Amino acid sequence: MTYSTPHTHHGYSAGHPWxxxxxxxxxxxxxxxxxxxxxxxxxxxxxxxxxxxxKTEPQRxxxxxxxxxxxxxxxxxxxxCYRQMALTLHRYWKQRGTQETPVCSDDIHxxxxxxxxxxxxxxxxxxxxxxxxxxxxxxxGF
Numbered sequence: 001m002t003y004s005t006p007h008t009h010h011g012y013s014a015g016h017p018w019x020x021x022x023x024x025x026x027x028x029x030x031x032x033x034x035x036x037x038x039x040x041x042x043x044x045x046x047x048x049x050x051x052x053x054x055k056t057e058p059q060r061x062x063x064x065x066x067x068x069x070x071x072x073x074x075x076x077x078x079x080x081c082y083r084q085m086a087l088t089l090h091r092y093w094k095q096r097g098t099q100e101t102p103v104c105s106d107d108i109h110x111x112x113x114x115x116x117x118x119x120x121x122x123x124x125x126x127x128x129x130x131x132x133x134x135x136x137x138x139x140x141g142f
Contacts, residue, residue, distance in 0.1 A: 017109035026086045036123040043124035068129045075122035082115040
């Protein structure tokens with residue numbers, strides 16, 4: 001399943017640079033997380049996560065928790081960068097205003113879309129891992 005966001009602006013999703021170029025709203029991390037949850041998207045590492053889920057206990061829980069720690073740390077870093085990019089974008093909008101003929105040549109639009117997509121993947125991984133960890137593994141898997 002691919003990720004699609006309910007948040008669009010002039011036909012572009014928040015994961016596309018033109019969304020920001022054309023003045024699309026900067027989404028909060030909560031909005032991104034909820035859109036990711038609703039989409040059912042499981043992230044780029046879904047195959048590795050599902051492979052870990054097929055292991056027998058206690059290896060299954062150990063590997064899933066290791067994945068969770070890694071993706072949680074990555075997400076925290078991405079959140080810091082996203083907030084910084086959002087501030088930069090707001091300053092950019094304040095300084096430049098709206099362009100009569102928009103040209104997506106400024107790096108801030110690309111940076112925002114990439115950070116948005118990093119957050120989507122980070123949230124998707126954590127949502128998937130938490131769902132798997134909440135399921136009891138096979139008690140009799142020898």
